[in-house]
Amino acid sequence: MSRTNAGEAALLRSARRKRWKENLAGWFFVSPWMFGFVFLMLGPMLFSLVISFTEWNMVGAPKFLGFDNYIRMFTSDPFYYRALTVTFKYVFLTVPLQVVLAILIAVLLNRAIVGIRFFRAVFYMPSLIQGVTLALIWGWMFNDDFGPINFFLEQAGLPRVHWLTDPDVALYALVIVALWGVGSPMVLYLSALRTISSEYYEAADIDGAGRIRKFFSVTLPLLTPTVLFNIITSLIASFQTIVLAFVMTGGGPAESTYFYSLHVYRSAFTHFKMGYASAMAWVMFVMIVLLTGLILKSSKYWVHYEADGGGR
Incomplete structure (x- = not known):
């Protein structure tokens, strides 16, 4: 019985490692898109939202204006x-x-x-x-x-x-x-x-x-x-x-x-x-x-x- 449990545990660990490797490979392949989305789209969008409540000439510090x-x-x-x-x-x-x-x-x-x-x-x-x-x-x-x-x-x-x-x-x-x-x-x-x-x-x-x-x-x-x-x-x-x-x-x-x-x-x-x-x-x-x-x-x-x- 213990050998059976040990075998099942080993199979479970192997399946987890395989799933982890597959997930890691997936994230690796989508990482260029994720990088571009976060730093070239989402980041600038959030920055522009913050700047929209300020007066800023791109040189000095932004001045908060509210709405x-x-x-x-x-x-x-x-x-x-x-x-x-x-x-x-x-x-x-x-x-x-x-x-x-x-x-x-x-x-x-x-x-x-x-x-x-x-x-x-x-x-x-x-x-x-x-x-x-x-x-x-x-x-x-x-x-x-x-x-x-x-x-x-x-x-x-x-x-x-x-x-x-x-x-x-x-x-x-x-x-x-x-x-x-x-x-x-x-x-x-x-x-x-x-x-x-x-x-x-x-x-x-x-x-x-x-x-x-x-x-x-x-x-x-x-x-x-x-x-x-x-x-x-x-x-x-x-x-x-x-x-x-x-x-x-x-x-x-x-x-x-x-x-x-x-x-x-x-x-x-x-x-x-x-x-x-x-x-x-x-x-x-x-x-x-x-x-x-x-x-x-x-x-x-x-x-x-x-x-x-x-x-x-």
Whole structure:
């Protein structure tokens, strides 16, 4: 009996050592991510939260102000509400257009025809151009004097458009540039389309449904999980847009493209009001969280999963 107990104890110790080694190996492999998360994301976020309650020019010691930065934001900043309005307008224009355009392109490319891989690559490759490079290319294309877009408009007998110098047009020009990256969500929709069972379409054919009816009754409902994901990611990215306005318009003309993120950047690195900029960044973070929460809350009414028989 004692030998049996000793053997069981030895097996238990061996299993514990094995489990400990497996856990240690797991932590070792995730440690680069953990290091980056703690020191490059969580740490700076907590630091900015503390700084948001102070006045700090990044040189001297921070001066505690309490909630003064947050109060000033909503009461005495002449640019705050302008930046907020421009950003919301941009977000609510860009996100729906990206979703609709990406779905339409994905549906058109979800065909077994000769050369379809070439066209998929053509629509996806522009999304690889991002940041400053994208802004410089489109800044040249939208140029009033020698831009190719105005050149082709003139060749067609149409008047020139002051894409980046007209306050009534500049924001829409940036929306067009944002749609240039529609290839990334298009790939996700295309992947989701390939997973839809043909049985649904066969059943729709038996019921006499046409292409449009099949799209709205079969394709679109089964794409809604991917739509939800793309809406949330596009929403977050659109709220954080800064490069296009910074490079192409500088926030002008007449502050028509003065995004919230650009206001945060200038407050921090032009006026050296790091505390105030941190407060604005946290307000934007809260707005994004609230909007994301509302979208997730509403998803139970319009997101359908194939595994659940088309419903939740």
